Structures are given as structure tokens and as C-alpha cells.
Amino acid sequence: MNILMVGAGSMSEALVRGWIASGLSPEQITMTNRSDLTRLEQLRDELGVQIVETEDVNAYTIVVLAMQPDGVLAYAQSQTWKTPLLVSVAAHIEPSELEEAAGIPAICAMPNTPVAHQTGMTGLWFGPETDATDRETATALFDRVGRTAVTDAKTMSxxxxxxxxxxxxxxxxxxxxxxxxxxxxxxxxxxxxxxxxxxxxxxxxxxxxxxxxxxxxxxxxxxxxxxxxxxxxxxxxxxxxxxxxxxxxxxxxxxxxxxxxxxxx
Ligand SMILES: NC(=O)c1ccc[n+]([C@@H]2O[C@H](COP(=O)([O-])OP(=O)(O)OC[C@H]3O[C@@H](n4cnc5c(N)ncnc54)[C@H](OP(=O)(O)O)[C@@H]3O)[C@@H](O)[C@H]2O)c1
Missing domain, CATH: 1.10.3730.10 (ProC C-terminal domain-like)
Incomplete structure (x- = not known):
């Protein structure tokens, strides 16, 4: 498994810290952001993760979109998606919107920052195009950093x-x-x-x-x-x-x- 974090803000950092604490190697995690290279370099130096300024989303098994919600669908549309499991942690985005924008199965996860200490609570809203393997993969990933609950349009709020x-x-x-x-x-x-x-x-x-x-x-x-x-x-x-x-x-x-x-x- 290798993970690309698109967005290197507080939520992204919390998840990466939690995943490393759970036993994932920092070498399995790559982070990128829009413009703040100094921030990326700090995360690389402190956590040992890989960083890239230009990413190939299909070089990863899981891509986590961790930018502000208003950038998520535009980013999804801007890429040609083939292989990765697509996960967004942005609030107020529905998985069917993401699937429509990216053309691949997608999952909307709603973690909280205690994931950094593996005590997070993450809601997982599976897109209609996801299969059992996608769901199991996402569940296992977020179970590493706390607990998960399945959510949907009715329960997410x-x-x-x-x-x-x-x-x-x-x-x-x-x-x-x-x-x-x-x-x-x-x-x-x-x-x-x-x-x-x-x-x-x-x-x-x-x-x-x-x-x-x-x-x-x-x-x-x-x-x-x-x-x-x-x-x-x-x-x-x-x-x-x-x-x-x-x-x-x-x-x-x-x-x-x-x-x-x-x-x-
Ligand atoms: N913080 C929480 O407790 C929490 C909880 C649940 C969900 N979330 C969700 O997590 C997401 C991120 O929240 P945050 O608090 O971590 O935000 P944040 O600290 O503002 O970080 C946003 C990050 O996204 C990057 N970014 C923005 N547009 C990008 C693009 N087009 N391509 C690549 N990177 C891009 C920014 O890079 P630059 O700095 O270079 O612009 C920055 O690294 C939001 O969607 C939010 O709804 C957050």
C-alpha cells in the first residue's frame, strides 16, 4: 500500500501521524500541497514521509484529498484517474459527486484530529460505485487511527x-x-x-x-x-x-x- 495525501494541512498531518504510529512506514506515505513547499519540507524532515511538488495520482494505491472542500471537485476533475482508491476527507462533499467528478469509485471520510493519537472517530460514506474490497480497504485504513462508523446522506450531519x-x-x-x-x-x-x-x-x-x-x-x-x-x-x-x-x-x-x-x- 502507498498513500498520496493531496493537501498537507492539519487534518492531513493528523492522519499521517496516526498512520505512522499505527505501523505504516513513512516511506509508504507521500504528501503534496498547492504551494507551501516549506511546510512540505518540514513534514518530510519531521515525519520522514516522501514529498512531491507534482504528483501522478495513479502511482498510488490510495489517494486522500485533504484540501479545503471548495477545491475537492475541481481537483478530482483535473486528474485522469485510473487505479487508486479515492478518498476525500472534506466536509460537505458527497461520494457520488466525487465519483462523478473523478470517474472512479470514491469514499468520503470524516475523521477528527484525535486520529493523530489513534483515538479518532471517522465516519465513512461509501460511494455507490465502491465494491466490498474498496470498503474494506478504507475501513482498515481508518481503523488504524481509531474507530469507524458507516454514515450516509441521512446520518452524516x-x-x-x-x-x-x-x-x-x-x-x-x-x-x-x-x-x-x-x-x-x-x-x-x-x-x-x-x-x-x-x-x-x-x-x-x-x-x-x-x-x-x-x-x-x-x-x-x-x-x-x-x-x-x-x-x-x-x-x-x-x-x-x-x-x-x-x-x-x-x-x-x-x-x-x-x-x-x-x-x-
Ligand atoms: N481540521 C479538521 O479537524 C478536519 C476534520 C474533518 C475534516 N476536515 C477536512 O479536511 C480538509 C483539510 O482541512 P485542514 O484543516 O487540514 O485544512 P488546511 O490546514 O487549510 O490545509 C489545507 C491543505 O490543502 C492544500 N491544498 C489546497 N488546495 C490544494 C490543491 N488544489 N492541491 C493540493 N493541495 C491543496 C493546502 O496547501 P497550500 O497551503 O499549499 O495552499 C493545505 O496544505 C478540509 O476539507 C476539511 O473539511 C478537517
């Missing part, structure tokens, strides 16, 4: 909201909890690490569980104990309504401008 907004929602929650620890005497960094590590461990446990979250809460919240009383406060203030409303707001498709967390990417 909710997926993007959950995967894209969760970091901000999580930081908001951690930020609201740490003052209790600093008031008790911890410094800011330690307070943040305590809450983040406890949350990380909880997320890890949750990923290995299939029981409903209510049951998991009951496991750790003895009646009238400290956790139970804290959960009581969350419920009396309707945290559930706050969180679901926040996610619904972020997942709205008719909002203009489009959700800033994805728009900015």
Missing part, C-alpha cells in the same frame, strides 16, 4: 456534530469541573489532568460495555452516596436536555453559516 463537537463539549464540561479542584488546592494543570483522566477512563470503559448508561451509573452510584447526589443535581438541572439540545443545534443542516467547527476545518 448527526455524525459530524457528534464527532466534531464532542471535543468542544468535553472541554466545556472539564472547564466547568476544574474550579472545584482548584478551590480545594490543586493547581490548574493538575486539576485538569484529574478530571480529564477520570473522564478518559470512563470513556474507555464505556467503549467496552454494551449495557445502558443508566445501569453503568447505578454501578458507581450507591443510593444517597456522593455520586448519586451529584447525578441528582445533573438530573434536576436537566443535563440530558441541555446536551441533546446542544447536539441537535450543532447537527442542524439548515443553519447558515454551517456549523463553525466543521466550516473552519
Amino acid at each position: 448527526a455524525f459530524m456534530a457528534a464527532a466534531g463537537c464532542s471535543p468542544a463539549f468535553f472541554y466545556e464540561i472539564v472547564g466547568s469541573m476544574t474550579p472545584v479542584l482548584t478551590e480545594a488546592g490543586f493547581d490548574e494543570d493538575t486539576a485538569r489532568q484529574i478530571v480529564a483522566q477520570a473522564m478518559k477512563g470512563s470513556a474507555e470503559l464505556l467503549l467496552h460495555e454494551t449495557r445502558p448508561t443508566d445501569e453503568l451509573i447505578a454501578d458507581v452510584a450507591a443510593p444517597d452516596g456522593p455520586t448519586d447526589r451529584g447525578v441528582g443535581v445533573l438530573r434536576s438541572r436537566d443535563l440530558s436536555d441541555v446536551m441533546s439540545s446542544a447536539l441537535r443545534e450543532s447537527a442542524k443542516e439548515d443553519h447558515d453559516p454551517v456549523d463553525a467547527t466543521i466550516e473552519r476545518t
Whole structure:
């Protein structure tokens, strides 16, 4: 397998870092961009990847389009595609549009930057022209850097909201909890690490569980104990309504401008 990354911005770098950490050789990865050669040279020197200024897309088994969304279809149209599996990570591009522009099977992936640490969450929207091998190849590639979920036209907005907004929602929650620890005497960094590590461990446990979250809460919240009383406060203030409303707001498709967390990417 050899991969060409077209675009060398933050998402491209995050994926490349994750793939190298997962065991892919930097020699299997080539990066290119539009004009910023200094950036390419930095990535080559730091990560050991190959760089090219002029690319032959058919010299690679997988080509990942990682430029801003407004350049994706024009780039796809500008090339003569033969062999590679074509993957775009651009928001708001549909695989059928990409297949029409490129004339080959295509997949739209929606990763998030934790892929750099192999803890990403990537939505995969398979184009109608893809076959089982294409789907397996793309799934295996993104499974290397976290978890994947199959998405489509109906689910992509909710997926993007959950995967894209969760970091901000999580930081908001951690930020609201740490003052209790600093008031008790911890410094800011330690307070943040305590809450983040406890949350990380909880997320890890949750990923290995299939029981409903209510049951998991009951496991750790003895009646009238400290956790139970804290959960009581969350419920009396309707945290559930706050969180679901926040996610619904972020997942709205008719909002203009489009959700800033994805728009900015
Ligand atoms: N960042 C995220 O968290 C995130 C999450 C999910 C999806 N995405 C998607 O990932 C894509 C890239 O986002 P980003 O944040 O990495 O953007 P970015 O930092 O602005 O990087 C964009 C890169 O694309 C290159 N580029 C632009 N047009 C090109 C072209 N025609 N040919 C080759 N390279 C070209 C740019 O090169 P020059 O600098 O030389 O112009 C730059 O290296 C976007 O489509 C975004 O929707 C991002």
C-alpha cells in the first residue's frame, strides 16, 4: 500500500501521524500541497514521509484529498484517474459527486484530529460505485487511527456534530469541573489532568460495555452516596436536555453559516 495525501494541512498531518504510529512506514506515505513547499519540507524532515511538488495520482494505491472542500471537485476533475482508491476527507462533499467528478469509485471520510493519537472517530460514506474490497480497504485504513462508523446522506450531519463537537463539549464540561479542584488546592494543570483522566477512563470503559448508561451509573452510584447526589443535581438541572439540545443545534443542516467547527476545518 502507498498513500498520496493531496493537501498537507492539519487534518492531513493528523492522519499521517496516526498512520505512522499505527505501523505504516513513512516511506509508504507521500504528501503534496498547492504551494507551501516549506511546510512540505518540514513534514518530510519531521515525519520522514516522501514529498512531491507534482504528483501522478495513479502511482498510488490510495489517494486522500485533504484540501479545503471548495477545491475537492475541481481537483478530482483535473486528474485522469485510473487505479487508486479515492478518498476525500472534506466536509460537505458527497461520494457520488466525487465519483462523478473523478470517474472512479470514491469514499468520503470524516475523521477528527484525535486520529493523530489513534483515538479518532471517522465516519465513512461509501460511494455507490465502491465494491466490498474498496470498503474494506478504507475501513482498515481508518481503523488504524481509531474507530469507524458507516454514515450516509441521512446520518452524516448527526455524525459530524457528534464527532466534531464532542471535543468542544468535553472541554466545556472539564472547564466547568476544574474550579472545584482548584478551590480545594490543586493547581490548574493538575486539576485538569484529574478530571480529564477520570473522564478518559470512563470513556474507555464505556467503549467496552454494551449495557445502558443508566445501569453503568447505578454501578458507581450507591443510593444517597456522593455520586448519586451529584447525578441528582445533573438530573434536576436537566443535563440530558441541555446536551441533546446542544447536539441537535450543532447537527442542524439548515443553519447558515454551517456549523463553525466543521466550516473552519
Ligand atoms: N481540521 C479538521 O479537524 C478536519 C476534520 C474533518 C475534516 N476536515 C477536512 O479536511 C480538509 C483539510 O482541512 P485542514 O484543516 O487540514 O485544512 P488546511 O490546514 O487549510 O490545509 C489545507 C491543505 O490543502 C492544500 N491544498 C489546497 N488546495 C490544494 C490543491 N488544489 N492541491 C493540493 N493541495 C491543496 C493546502 O496547501 P497550500 O497551503 O499549499 O495552499 C493545505 O496544505 C478540509 O476539507 C476539511 O473539511 C478537517
